[in-house]
Each structure stands twice: as C-alpha cells, then as structure tokens.
Amino acid sequence: MSPARSGLLAALATLLLDQASKLWLYFGTDLVMTQPWRLAPFADFVVVWNRGVSYGLFQQEGGLGRWVLVAVSLVAAVGLSVWMVRAGSRLLAVALGLIVGGALGNAIDRAAYGAVFDFVHLHAGRWSWYVFNVADAAIVAGVVGLILDSLRPAGRTPQTEASGDEGRPQA
Template sequence: MTRFRFWGHASLPVLCIAVAGMLVDQAFKAWMLYGFDIAARGRVAVTPFLDLVMVWNYGISYGLFQQEADLGRWLLVGVTLVVAALFWVWGSHATRKMQVAGFALVIAGALGNGIDRVVHGAVADFFHFHVGSFSWYVFNLADVWIVAGVAALLYDSFLGGPNDAAKSPSE
C-alpha cells in the first residue's frame, strides 16, 4: 500500500522555484502599482505591439467567470489553494527536471494571483499585446509562469517513452 506524502525527493526544488516565481511576481506587481503608479499613468506604449496598462481581473484566465461578490472571490481563492496543493503533491514526487520546473511554475503563478485576490480583491494585470485591431487579453507575470509551467509539463509528457506511464515510481 502506497502512503500519500506531502514531501518527496523533488519538494525542495519545487519549493524554491515556486517561492522565487511568486516573489518576482509580487515584487513586479507592487512596483507597477505603487512605484511606477500605472493606474495614474494610464496606457504606456512599450513597443508597437505591447502596452503597459492597469486592469483588475475579477475572474480567471481571459476574464472568464467574473466574480464581483466576496463569495466568488473567496471561492476562487479556495480553488487556487486546492490546485496549488495538488500540484505541490504531484510536483514533490516528480522524476524529471522539466516536471519539477513545470509544477513549480504553475504553483508560483497560482499563488501569485491568489495573493492578489486576498490583498486586492482581484488580480492585477498589466501586459497588453495587440497587433493592429487585434487585441490579446491583458495578463501578468503569474499568468506567464502558469502558461510556461503547463507548456513545460506538456513538453515533458512527449519526452518520455511509450511505457513511462506504466512504470511504477520505484523503477
């Protein structure tokens, strides 16, 4: 019988990467909000296709499931904690570096955005990509960590051999 464990051989690297990513996200958000004061500056064109803007996202990715009420906000915080905990357990037992990085980045992004929900009531987003009349959604570094983490996990899933899924952790 296998025991369910919260700490595994990959826990320390997952923890270090996740904390570093979360701290970078939160430091950048603090600088944008209070140092750079993006809300007072309005739209700042960085390149012909990238602007810095201030958008408060009360929902999840792409602005889905907007939650203006406190109940919705705290439900999203709860879901964030559950997802981070599940990825922590999974990542703590990861066997390859790409998996470790992927799980850690998703955790960093989820917690970075979760902190925003607790502190501000919504997620602070700043980066707006656009080309001509096409406008992509506005996002932040935590979103970048999540996308990079998922991409790393997907990439890693294609690196293994056809029988990797059938192997036990002790093999």
C-alpha cells in the first residue's frame, strides 16, 4: 500500500472511530446523567465540553471564536493532507493522517455543538490529566510519529550503495 493510501486510511479510521465513540457515548448511553463511569482506578469516562484548544487553552465563548477554531482546523487539515499525499514514507503519511483525522473530528464537534466533546479522564491519586477524546489521542500519536520520522536517518540511494562511492561527489 502506498504511503498516501496508508495516510488516508489512518485519517478515515481516526475520524470514524472518533465520531462513533462520541456519538455512542453522548446519545447512546446515559453517561451525561450518571458520570463519572469508573473504568479503572486511574481512568474514568466523564463529559467535558472543551470550547478551547488543547489543554483547554484559548476558551471561546462567542460564536466568532468557535468558527475561527473550525476554520483553523480545516485549513490545517487541508495543508497536512497535501503533505500526507506527498509523503515519501508510510510512517510520515500515517502520522499526518492521524493528525488530519483528529483535527477533522474535533472540527465537526465544534461546528455541530460549539465545543469539543471530551470524555476520557486519566488520574492517579491527586494527579489528574486533562480530559481528552479519540481525536486528541490520535493527534498526539501523530505528533509522536512525526518526531520519530524526523529522527530516522536519511536513506541512501541505491546507486550510491551499489557503487561504493558514498564519500565522493558524483560527476
């Protein structure tokens, strides 16, 4: 499978899983009325409407801020999609696909509800991590993939490997 197809598949899978989990938890369960749901001693499902960006920064109460964040998400998704289609490695394309799918998933929430539906809360003792969703997790995984891809050594061309002339300039 080509890198571009792998990236597109990652974006689509992320978007579908994100939206399906949000729709099921919000409309298909009574989580809103019975929260928190204890999943493990360190994890709960809760309902948090995030009107800002990551970690609740830049909270937007008005309609203008909401639509600016939707527009920024869509512009970022388009730009990253162009990069994804041109990616030379599967790791890079999948990482970009995860970010694109997450950005689109959160943009859909903002457009439909005015805020992003977050529901996973991780904690331990007095320590509490921010509440997030599948889109947020995919964006973080995508950024990790971008970092890993940037740390990979640049590939040597087949011509250079075959000739043994790695250190000499080509004429």
